[in-house]
Amino acid sequence: MGKGILERLDEGVIIGDGGFVVALEKRGYVQAGPWTPEAVIEHPEAVLELHREFLRAGSDVMQCFTFYASEDKLTVRGNKAGRHGSTNINEAACLLAREVANEGDALIAGGMSQTPTYAEGGSKEAVQEHFQKQADAFTKCGVDFLICEYFEHAEEACWAVEICKKTGLAVAATLCINKEGDVDGVPTSECAVRLANAGADIIGINCNFDPDTVLAGVREMKRGLEEAGLKRHLITQPLGYRTPDANKHGFVDIPEFPFAMEPRTLTRWDCHRYAREAYDLGVRYIGACCGFEPYHVRAIAEELVTERGGKLPLASEKHEMWGGGLKLHTKPWVRARASREYWENLRPATGRPECPAYSKPSSHDITD
Amino acid sequence: MGKGILERLDEGVIIGDGGFVVALEKRGYVQAGPWTPEAVIEHPEAVLELHREFLRAGSDVMQCFTFYASEDKLTVRGNKAGRHGSTNINEAACLLAREVANEGDALIAGGMSQTPTYAEGGSKEAVQEHFQKQADAFTKCGVDFLICEYFEHAEEACWAVEICKKTGLAVAATLCINKEGDVDGVPTSECAVRLANAGADIIGINCNFDPDTVLAGVREMKRGLEEAGLKRHLITQPLGYRTPDANKHGFVDIPEFPFAMEPRTLTRWDCHRYAREAYDLGVRYIGACCGFEPYHVRAIAEELVTERGGKLPLASEKHEMWGGGLKLHTKPWVRARASREYWENLRPATGRPECPAYSKPSSHDITD
Amino acid sequence: MGKGILERLDEGVIIGDGGFVVALEKRGYVQAGPWTPEAVIEHPEAVLELHREFLRAGSDVMQCFTFYASEDKLTVRGNKAGRHGSTNINEAACLLAREVANEGDALIAGGMSQTPTYAEGGSKEAVQEHFQKQADAFTKCGVDFLICEYFEHAEEACWAVEICKKTGLAVAATLCINKEGDVDGVPTSECAVRLANAGADIIGINCNFDPDTVLAGVREMKRGLEEAGLKRHLITQPLGYRTPDANKHGFVDIPEFPFAMEPRTLTRWDCHRYAREAYDLGVRYIGACCGFEPYHVRAIAEELVTERGGKLPLASEKHEMWGGGLKLHTKPWVRARASREYWENLRPATGRPECPAYSKPSSHDITD
Amino acid sequence: MGKGILERLDEGVIIGDGGFVVALEKRGYVQAGPWTPEAVIEHPEAVLELHREFLRAGSDVMQCFTFYASEDKLTVRGNKAGRHGSTNINEAACLLAREVANEGDALIAGGMSQTPTYAEGGSKEAVQEHFQKQADAFTKCGVDFLICEYFEHAEEACWAVEICKKTGLAVAATLCINKEGDVDGVPTSECAVRLANAGADIIGINCNFDPDTVLAGVREMKRGLEEAGLKRHLITQPLGYRTPDANKHGFVDIPEFPFAMEPRTLTRWDCHRYAREAYDLGVRYIGACCGFEPYHVRAIAEELVTERGGKLPLASEKHEMWGGGLKLHTKPWVRARASREYWENLRPATGRPECPAYSKPSSHDITD
Known part of the structure; x- marks a missing residue:
């Protein structure tokens, strides 16, 4: 067996993958609303293809x-995904991830997220029972490490980490919060300390916010960990969308979610900047979430090519750095765009004179 | 054999597919700049997957x-795609299209576009020799009909149509111009008349401009054909981007082309409106070009479900009309977005306060 | 007596004044809605001050x-301005204009506009009776020339011109339309011809639209006059607001009218461009309407300083050309802005990320 | 004598006046760059008119x-204003303010601002000598109270307050900072405490930032004073421009300063919101600075009509609350805008599709 996630993080920088539910919704295999992953059974070749593109x-x-993919989610409100059964879906998902990981030198990770049981006020025992089932499945399938992600409550995330820790696998934990704190008012810096104390090896933020907001939050986490004398790896997995106007609940509250987010989509150059700023902050697991397509991830890898020992991703055979491929374009003024300076300084027009830059998000306190 | 394209157009409305080069560039299989289709040999499973998504x-x-995929393009400026050979690429492309078409009830079309030879002032004979080679290949592979597309000069398009006409197959012809006229100053209405007289069965506009601009142009074509007493089917295959600020050369001259077009991307609701306006104008081949992803095409099909006899596309099993799937969402204020009224009236924020709505396009007169 | 308006136009370029009702509404002397000029009696010193600023x-x-200031307008819907009497208001207005004109070398002009009588379908005789009363008052007060302005119907404007012509004074006539035509569908080029044939000496467009739109309209008028072999002076008096999104009825239909037009306000640099483009088109009466403040008019005068024999306006003693006064600023990076290049290239930020660039105007066909 | 400023603040809410240099620059009497007030001698009628409009x-x-109007400023870099002499200017200014104040029931205030001497590292004695001269002049002219305003350094402001305090007059002190702190890094809450301890009776922020930013800063000041057990009146005098993108040095660093600020201008409805939020925060001296025109101040007075015992300003005779005057408009769809709901909910379009919402401010650390 190759090196594990912690060894790799000790040695350099790791790049995560992008957002599956959003990408597969646009390809026709996932339904927005329930957002469940039955495609692993119904259209495995499409899931394999997306894994391959990220690899x-x-x-x-x-x-x-x-x-x-928990049992209760798969059947909620009449969602037909439930017919496949939670176990089948989880096992199929692991097999697909492993198949592609083996085509390269990638690791596979099992994930768990916030539960309806916690949101409804369930006891620690009841909530951890759910996490235990998922941990058992992932252990059985032989995942390389575990990720507790998309938690709005630091407390619930800590409960998940405790369960994961018992597997003996490395554990990453990411909240979906901004720099202010979790939805219970625990400051972001303090959230990181609690996750570390619960046993998390890799700590950070995922989903819900754009790279700028996620990095501002992880800066707080870093400060908290340092002040507490704790040393952990940092992870960022932001949205592939610009959401400067989001409130504390993130992109779900933005009026454009989920069917009119297009104008907010990051360009590849936004991803270069994200990768650089994350690296400079000390983040070594630089990943991505909803909205990140394969070309966004490639931009991260291209930005960090030196830090990764000169290793370019396979897909860069179709993408010269900084738009260099445009030198093959027929029009001279398009060829003139084949430079880093051009793309770094461009402020892209939106083509939408009737649209504002900021929306007015919904503002509610229900969390789920 | 099933019904041909002209029979189908006589009976109802036909939906085209979306943009391959742009979608596959983002997936890592096509290089921006040369934009050549060697993926049909290098990564056939990725091309099949995209065909399937559109189907x-x-x-x-x-x-x-x-x-x-003409020989000269594949090798220009050192493009490595040339090593596969033009014939291999063209034949592989036809086989992949046919394989997926047969999984449904789709037709396959061979395409030809403007040539370097014409741009460099070549004779009619020289230009038509190129078209003849392509026509021969498509005939050999058994395509169902031919599309002459992406022509900026009506004259060159007419030369292509003449060659295609000799195959006996139905011929569609689309220019990439706006309502003013082609780059030689031939008014758009007159362009349509010339294409009809050259033998085109289906006439319209593709690429280079957004739906609003393309529809304004085809309205002129329709007027020209009617005033000339000619009856032809109309076709529109616009960009999946908003380009109200484009000049007569279209999106290539926009500063954001090709690596920062994200904020201009159409939402699915923009596609609903496009489909309705195209239909109301009398267009019966409603297609798409660069920037259109599978979910954009699905939006066209959903808008026209009644006109197509109630037939929804397969991918609608993962997409209830007008955001209906959001009724399964956990947050009540997101469930409240599950309505046509909500999405039709939303003017999506761009999240980009430092960016303008309009850019200042390059303005040159070289055409290629 | 000095030279009349036609002599002055023959010799060079004439600069008009700015918008009184809008400027005095902001100063607290005019009511938005009725927009009547009772300030000439109630606050004459404020009217004098504004005249002086424009001079x-x-x-x-x-x-x-x-x-x-017609009798029916002053009393409509309970407007209290009626108590002063139309005659008193008109005569007071003339005295104030003359007082300030004599402080320099300016001419004074009487104006008349579209009537409720015409809008309600009144006969030519009835409408012209109104115009005759106004013409009599202006003749009695000794104005230097007459301006028929803010007409949406070319026909009614011609009726006004006919009456004015009988006074023996020079007559300017401006419609408030765009390049398409008047509200009855008479093409803009044809409108100009009809005004010329009715006797107008100076022909153009005022109010309702921004400089770009007004200049596009006057370009049509110029073409029409030339094709008809008619030679007349051209006049433009546009809004001091950017209204690219206006429909054919102009700024009144824009949702921001009249209390939220601020973000659309022209900068002084917009006025430089307007003055130059108007001059280059051949316009020799370059004026202004609602939204133009004194500093906007000064910008016109500064742009045309060479064409006006090097004569700068008095107020330029407090305004060095192209921001030169900033050379006296304390901060070096503000001093660096003291250049033509800086201000000509700046695209000013709006500070309004929640606002769109384009509104959706009301669209009605009632004209009044 | 009537009630002094402190008595009036104890009893209710006081409204300040707007920005003189910016308004008079647009009217042609002040030069941008030096921004000196020689108009009080050169064009006293114009200064009187503006005072009257604010009254x-x-x-x-x-x-x-x-x-x-300090001697050194009037002559700096060749500014011709110096020929009038500092004493003449200061005394003329007081006479004009008193003349108009007596037409109503207003108070007059003398003002002093940061000095070149402090910026250049002068001693406390040297700096206070300048302040003493100004204080002497204001005492001689019989002003009702003093305002120390537009200070970037809390320390210098405290020195000014000390001098003012010795006159026996009430003293207001406003810094031109945001909620972070002054330019030396003293937290905004602490700045307020220092000003209070130096003797200021009324404490707050003026100029440099928009109402939102100023209110956020004064909220900090209020918190600081409360935590220190100090009770003082609060004052806000913000810009009449939207500057969400300003850095800590305020609007001077914004690229649009001072000649392209138009798109940022507040609407009267923005002023309503400002007045309400200031009042709710506990501010009782609600004033204004550069960019506020008379109609902006009227909007403050109209918003607070109930809090001011039902007293509307004189200029409201030409302005029915919430756009009510539009009920007299001829077009029914404009009459439909005569409501609070309409104007409170409108997000005004900018008419500027080629402009961004945010600029990139200059960023320098020189203060002057």
Whole structure:
């Protein structure tokens, strides 16, 4: 067996993969609303293809496509995904991730997220029972490490970490919060300390916010860990969308979610900047979440090519750095765009004169 | 054999497929700049997957992925795609399109585009020799009909149509111009008349401009054909981007082309509106070009479900009309977005306060 | 007596004054809605001050502040301005204009506008009776020339011109339309021809639209006059607001009218561009309307300083050309802005990320 | 004598006046760059007119137009204003303010601002000598109270307050900072405490930032004073421009300063919101600075009509609350805008599709 996630992080920088539910919704295999991953059974070749694209783009980790695959989610409000059964879906997801990971040198990770049971006020025992089932499945399937992700409550995340820790695998834990704190008002710096104390090896933020907001939050986490004398790896997995106007609940509250987010989509140059700023902050697990397509991940890998020993991703055979491929274009003024300076300084027009830059998000306090 | 394209157009409305080069560039299989289709040999499973996604989204036509596959383009400026050979690429493309078309009831179309020879002032004979070679290949591979597309000069398009006409297959012809006229100053209405007189059965506009601009242009074509007493089918295959600020050369001259077009990307609701306006104008081949992803095509099919006899595309099993799937969402204020009224009235924020709505396009007169 | 308006136009370029009702509404002397000019009696010192500011800014013409001062307008819907009597208001307005004109070398002009009588379908005789009364008052007060302005119907404007012509004074006539045509569908080029044939000496467009739109319209008028072999002076008096999104009825239909037009306000640099483009088109009466403040008019005068024999307006003693006064600023990076290049290239930020660039105007066909 | 400023603040809410240098620059009497007030001698009628407009708009205080009237400023870099002499200018300014104040029931205030001497590292004695001279002049002219305003250094402001305090007059002190702190890094809450301890009776922020930013800063000041057990009146005098993108040095660093600020101008409805939020925060001296025109001040007075015992300003005779005057408009769809709901919910379009919402401010650390 190759090196594990912690060894790799000690040695350098790791690149995560992008967002499955959003990418596969646009390809026609996932339904927005329930967002469940039955595609692993119904259209496995489409899931394999997306894994492969991320591998080719430079991802070092294949996250098993098990998001929202707990039994209760699969059947909620009449969702037909439930007919496949939670176990079948989770196992199929692991097999697909492993198949592609083995085509390169990638690791696979099992994931768990916040539960309806916690949201409804369930006891620690009841909540941890759910996490235990998922941990058992992932252990059985032989994942390389575990990721507790998309938690709005630091407390619930700590409960998940405790369960994961018992497997003996390395554990990453990411909240979906901004720099202010979790939804219970625990300051972001303090959240990181609690996760560390619960046993998390890799700590950070995922989903819900754009790279700028996620990095500002992880800066707080870093400060908290340092002040507490704790040393952990940092992880960022932000949205592939610009959301400067989001409130504390993130992109779900933005009026454009989920069917009109296009104008907010990151360019590849936004991803270069994200990768650089994350690296400079000391983040060594630089990943991505909803909205990140394979070419966004490739941009991260290209930005960090030197830090990764000169290793370019496979997909860069179709993408010269900084738009260099445009030198082959027929029009001279397009060829003139084949430079880093051009793309770094461009402020892209939106083509939408009737649209504002900021929306007014919904503002509610229900968390789920 | 089933019904041909002209029979189908006589009976109802046909939906085209989306943009291959742009979608596959983002997936890591096509290089921006040369934009050549060597992926049909290097990564055939990725090309099959994209064909399948469009078929599932409702496309009635699979265009063979042969864009810019002429011998001279494949090798220009050191492009490595040339090593596969033009013939191999064209034949592989036809086989992939046919394989997926047969999984449904789709037709396949061979395409040809403007030539360097014409741009460099070559004679009619020299130009038509190129077209003849392509026509021979498509005939050999058994395509169902031919599309002459992406022509900026009506004259060159007419030369292509003449060659295609001799195959006995139905011929569609689309210019990449706006409502003012082609780059030689021939008014758009007159362009349509010339294409009809050259033998084109289906006439319209593709690429270079957004749906609003393309529809304004085809309205002129329709007027020209009617005033000349000519009856032809109309076709529109616009960009999946908003380009109200484009000049007469279209999106290539926009500063954001090709690596920062994200904020201009159409939402699915923009596609609903496009489909309705195209239909109301009398267009019966409603297609798409660069920037259109599978979910954009599905939106066209969903808008026209009644006109197509109630037939929804396969991919609608993962997409309830007008955001209906959000009724399964956990947050009540997101469930409240599950309505046509909500999405039709939303003006999506861009999240980009430092960016303008309009850019200042390059303005040059070289055409290629 | 000095030279009349036609002599001055023959010899060079004339600068009009700015918008009284809008400027005085902001100063607290005019009510938005009725927009009547009772300030000439209630606060004459404020009217004198505004006339003086325009004179100092370079205006060669003082328009008597009699806008909407017909008897029926002053009393409509309970407007209290009626208590002063139409005659008193018109005569007071002329005296104030003359007082300031004599402080320099300016001319004064009486104005008349579209009537409720015409809008309600009144006969030519009935409509012209109104115009005759106004013409009599202006003749009695000794105005230097007459301006028929803010007409949406070319026909009604021609009726006004006919009456004015009988006074023996020079007559300017401006419609408030765009390049398409008047509200009855008479093409803009044809409108100009009809005004010329009715006797107008100076022909153009005022109010309702921004400089770009007004210049596009006057370009049509110029073409029409030339094709008809008619030679007349051209006049433009546009809004001091950017209204690229206006429909054919102009700024009144824009949702921001009249209390949220601020973000659309022209900068002084927009006025430089307007002045240059108007001059280059051949316009020799370059004026202004609602939204133009004294500093906007000064910018016109500064742009045309060479064409006006090197004569700068009085108010330029407090304004060095192209921001030169900033050389006296304490901060070096503000001093660095003291250049033409800086201000000509700046695209000013709006500070309004929650606002769109384009509104959706009301669209109605009632004209009044 | 009537009630002094402190008595009035104890009893209710006081409204300040607007920005003189910016308004008079647009009217042609002040030069941008030096921004000196020689108009009080050169064009006293124009200064009187502006005072009157603010009085009519509801201002309870006439600030003598003496901004930047210290001897060194009047002559800097060749500014011709110096020929009038500092004493003449200061005394003329006081006479004009008193003349108009007596037309109503307003107070007049003398003002002093940061000095070149402090910026250049002068001693406390040297700096206070300048302040003493100004204080002597204001005492001689019989001003009602003093305002130390536009200070970036809390220390210098405290020195000014000390001098002012010795006159026996009430003293207001406003810094031009945001909620972070002054330019030396003293937290904003601490700045307020220092000003209070130096003797200031009324404490707050003026100029440099928009209402949102100023209110956020004064909220910090309020917190600081409360935590220190100090009770003082609060004052806000923000810009009449939207500057969400300003850095800590305020609007001077914004690229649009000072000649392209138009798109940022507040609407009257922005002023309503400002007045309400200031009042709710506990501010009782609600004033204004650069960019506020008379109609902006009237909007403050109209918003607070109930809090001011039902007293509307004189200029409201030409302005029915919430756009009510539009009920007299001829077009029914404009009459439909005569409501609070309409104007409160409108997000005004900018008419500027080629402009961004945010600029990139200059960023320098020189203060002057």
